[in-house]
Amino acid sequence: MTTEWGLLAVAALVFVYALFGKRLSDSILTGPMLFLFAGWGFHSLGLIELGHGAHGLYVLAEISLVVLLFADAAAIDPRRLWRGASIPARMLVFGLPLAILFGFLAGAGLLPNWPLWELALVAAILAPTDAALSQPIITDPRIPERIGRSLSAESGLNDGFALPFVLFFGCFAVGGIHNEVQVPWWVFVGQQVGLGALIGGVIGYAGGWLLRLAQDRGLTSDRFGGIAVLALAGIAYLAAQAGHGNGFLAAFVAGLAFGEVLRGRSRFVFEFIETEGQILAVLSFFVIGAVLLPEGLPHMTWPMVALVLASLFVLRPVAIWLSLAGTGIGTKERLFYGWFGPRGLATALFALLVLDAFDLLQMRDEILAVAAITVLLSAVLHGLTAAPAAKLFDKDAGRDETKSGGTLTDT
Known part of the structure; x- marks a missing residue:
């Protein structure tokens, strides 16, 4: 089938999804799950002919991650995030590194023939959770609001926190020399993290300040806020890439700075996430189904499956459980936080990112x-368990936000 017919089929699928969006949101079939299997099915049936078009699909997914990193970060109030014994702050500062450590130890036991630094790299790739896959549980009215907001804050930020680990371990895995720029690992990581954060912070702050100034003078309104999100995310990413920084990290830091400058005026960011952000997310899962699954699954082994299952069922839950020690949170809630850490766009694109950046990796196909x-x-x-897990909570239980230090997002 020609590319035009394949794209027509994708567009038709998006329209059908829009027609039945509410009904699907009440079922166990989530949007990301639907588009993931659709992409895989389209590829298997020959409806999407990749060839040179695979790069275009990858670029679409890359753009989606850049924009969602920016928007998710902009929606968070960092002052409330780090206040007191904040649940998401604990999960980010303690839970994320513990999950990476546990993933490395489990990988060393299950995949003994792998190089150690590549095991660490895989552990970092498996650590970030996905905000799009978390949406069914976050928005379920049966889930206490403080739990939904905590999960939303963690899933919106931890991909940005995990990225430096991915870059760091990737450099060590190839022997300390980055294949494109041929510089020592510490120089490359320093450029990627330091310049990425600096460039992103400057652009996000300047963009937020200019938008605030334009709002104060009546030159613009919230109707144009979504355009600002798209543009600034792209500017931060491209400027960082041009300046030898990491574009994804720049987009993330730019979102934090942008949201801080516009604190109290950024309702349009939430509207963007719920509209344009949602379509970007589901299309990204279509790309994952059409590109990543067909390329990666043929290299699957049972020890790899065991590692993934351990990561989902044991490693993250234990890491989150330990990170929340001493908070007074009940067993049910701690288990809930531990289980609902779905992996999605960040895991897929971080894997593709390191394979593109580090040609000397020994286990390239296996990482994919x-x-x-x-x-x-x-x-x-996570899609199948979202509705049953929500039933564990009474509809009105735990609505008191004071237990988690207040609202984590800016309204």
């Missing part, structure tokens, strides 16, 4: 396979 298995199993398992 682990990422593919993870996204596939996570989309299915």
Whole structure:
């Protein structure tokens, strides 16, 4: 089938999704799950002919991650996030590194023939959670609001927190020399993290200040806020890439700075996430199904499946449980936080990112396979368990936000 017919089929699928969006949101079939399997099915049936078009699909997913990193970060109030014994702050500062450590130890036991630094790299790739896959549980009215907001804050930020680990371990895995720029690992990581954060912070702050000034003078309104989100995310990413920084990290930091400058005036960011952000997310899962699954799954082995299942069922839950020690949170709630850490777009694109940046990795196909298995199993398992898990909570239980230090997002 020609590319035009394949794209027509994708557009038709998006329209059908819009027609039945509310009904689907009440079912176990989530939007990301639907588009993930649709992409896989379209590829298997020959409806999407990749060839040179695979790069275009990858660029679409890359753009989606850049924009969603910016928007998710802009929606968070960092002052409330780090206040007191904040649940998401604990999960980010303690839970994320513990999950990476546990992933490395489990990988060393299950995949003994892998180089140690590549095991650490895989552990970092498996650590970030996906805000799009978390939406069914976050927005379920039966879930206490403080729990939904905590999960939303964690999933919106932890991909940005995980990225430096991915870059760091990727450099060590190839022997300390980055294949494109041929510089020592510490120089490359310093440029990627330091310049990425600096460039992103400057652009986000300047963009937020200019938008605030334009609002004060009546030159613009919230109707144009979504355009600002798209433009500034792109500017931060491209400027960082041009300046030898990491574009994804720049977009994330730019979102934090942008949201801080516009604190109290950024309702349009939430509207963007719920509209344009949603379509970007589901299209990204279509790309994952059409590109990552067909390329990665043929290299799957049972030890890889065991590692992924351990990551989902044991490693993250234990890491989150330990990170929340001493908070007074009940067993049910701690288990809930531990289980609902679905892996999605960040895991898939971080895997593709390191394979593109580091040609000397020994287990290239295997890393892709682990990422593919993870996204596939996570989309299915977390999608199927969202509704049953919500029933564990009384509809009005735990609405008191003071237990989590107040609202974490800016309204």
